[in-house]
Amino acid sequence: MLIRRKEAKDYGTKKLIEGRFEQGEKCLIIEDVVTSGTSVMETVDALKSVGVVVTDAVVLLDREQGGADRLSSQGIKLHSVCTLTKVLDILQKADKLSAEMVKKVQTFISENKFEPITVNKRAVSDDTRNSSESNKRNKKCLKYSERQDLCYNVNGKKLFAIMEAKKTNLAFSADLTYSQTLLDMVDCIGPHVCMVKTHVDILDDFTPQFTEQLKKLASKHNFMIFEDRKFADIGHTVKHQYSGGVHRISGWADITNAHIVPGDGVIKGLKEVGIKEGKSCVLIAEMSSEGNLATGDYTKACLKMGEEHRDFVIGYICQSRLSTDPAFIHMTPGVQLKEGIDALGQKYLTPHEVIANKHSDVIIVGRGIYSAEDPLAAAKMYQEAGYKAYESQFD
Ligand code: 5BU
Numbered sequence: 001m002l003i004r005r006k007e008a009k010d011y012g013t014k015k016l017i018e019g020r021f022e023q024g025e026k027c028l029i030i031e032d033v034v035t036s037g038t039s040v041m042e043t044v045d046a047l048k049s050v051g052v053v054v055t056d057a058v059v060l061l062d063r064e065q066g067g068a069d070r071l072s073s074q075g076i077k078l079h080s081v082c083t084l085t086k087v088l089d090i091l092q093k094a095d096k097l098s099a100e101m102v103k104k105v106q107t108f109i110s111e112n113k114f115e116p117i118t119v120n121k122r123a124v125s126d127d128t129r130n131s132s133e134s135n136k137r138n139k140k141c142l143k144y145s146e147r148q149d150l151c152y153n154v155n156g157k158k159l160f161a162i163m164e165a166k167k168t169n170l171a172f173s174a175d176l177t178y179s180q181t182l183l184d185m186v187d188c189i190g191p192h193v194c195m196v197k198t199h200v201d202i203l204d205d206f207t208p209q210f211t212e213q214l215k216k217l218a219s220k221h222n223f224m225i226f227e228d229r230k231f232a233d234i235g236h237t238v239k240h241q242y243s244g245g246v247h248r249i250s251g252w253a254d255i256t257n258a259h260i261v262p263g264d265g266v267i268k269g270l271k272e273v274g275i276k277e278g279k280s281c282v283l284i285a286e287m288s289s290e291g292n293l294a295t296g297d298y299t300k301a302c303l304k305m306g307e308e309h310r311d312f313v314i315g316y317i318c319q320s321r322l323s324t325d326p327a328f329i330h331m332t333p334g335v336q337l338k339e340g341i342d343a344l345g346q347k348y349l350t351p352h353e354v355i356a357n358k359h360s361d362v363i364i365v366g367r368g369i370y371s372a373e374d375p376l377a378a379a380k381m382y383q384e385a386g387y388k389a390y391e392s393q394f395d
Pocket of ligand 1: 173175199228284286287288317333334335364365367368
């Protein structure tokens with residue numbers, strides 16, 4: 001028998017899987033209740049990471065909210081001892097539950113189903129992108145608070161929790177070149193953002209103290225730090241780029257990102273460093289710049305890699321929602337209050353277009369804030385526009 005720990009003990013072997021096993025051995029998972037299937041998938045991932053094969057899981061009660069389909073799409077067959085329908089039937093026949101209550105529960109279950117984990121075809125088909133059918137499907141989106149429970153990585157949960165608590169889906173892209181200017185601006189607009197994104201390599205006066213101060217501001221204002229490093233090399237190299245050099249990114253950035261051009265070795269390399277430090281990654285599935293090549297099959301392959309590494313990958317940089325798995329967070333750069341294009345091909349969409357129409361989750365705004373006459377007032381405007389657009393999806 002093997003046991004999966006929820007967290008590695010901070011003493012001893014630090015293993016997530018306890019027990020005796022040989023690589024390549026098969027293991028059956030036993031669970032008490034399945035709702036979305038997330039917990040079973042986490043166990044599958046932990047077992048796979050140590051070379052144990054899993055194809056089946058047994059559950060005492062299947063709440064029939066889509067968990068079986070989600071697991072099946074990941075190659076896991078779920079066998080349930082009992083389903084919620086059976087339990088309701090037994091209780092009603094034994095006069096323990098009124099017909100009215102049974103109906104209420106059935107309605108709740110049918111309205112709160114989790115969609116199977118699949119690659120959304122909108123990733124490769126522009127024709128369907130604006131179709132009313134796909135818009136209708138996306139209208140059924142879940143609230144941040146509901147999605148946070150489905151995340152596979154602690155940083156995904158944390159980001160959703162911050163967005164809900166601070167009522168903001170605004171990420172500030174702090175592309176400033178002097179540390180103190182950047183820190184002062186972040187201190188000023190910190191209450192209005194869920195995340196601050198940096199390009200630490202454009203700072204003219206970088207010192208390790210800069211990252212210490214940024215971390216302090218992140219605690220003070222409750223935002224996450226995202227270093228937009230865009231790793232794009234083989235696994236062995238990115239491991240060093242992520243943990244070492246002058247910037248030591250894995251030590252202070254909660255989230256970083258990667259291009260998938262090298263294949264999933266880039267994710268594996270980053271994961272080796274980041275996962276034990278509680279860090280996470282987003283994959284660049286699409287870009288905002290004119291003529292970029294991150295489209296079609298490339299985007300599709302990116303989503304697949306994200307799903308395969310969902311213990312570390314929390315979402316995608318993209319121009320619209322791509323994955324139907326509500327655990328993944330979609331972040332969109334190229335946002336200003338007016339649509340347009342800059343002199344170097346950066347294309348801009350409005351917060352409303354990005355969140356309400358394209359169903360992304362986070363707007364990433366740089367010059368729209370730091371080049372504004374009053375950056376604080378601008379940040380408030382973007383916060384309000386982004387959050388209103390999010391809420392409009394539930395009207
Ligand atoms: P802007 O000033 O709002 O245009 O800044 C956008 C930021 O997002 C900037 O840091 C870019 O490097 C970053 N970005 C982007 O604009 N488009 C992309 O596709 C990706 C990142 Br990936």
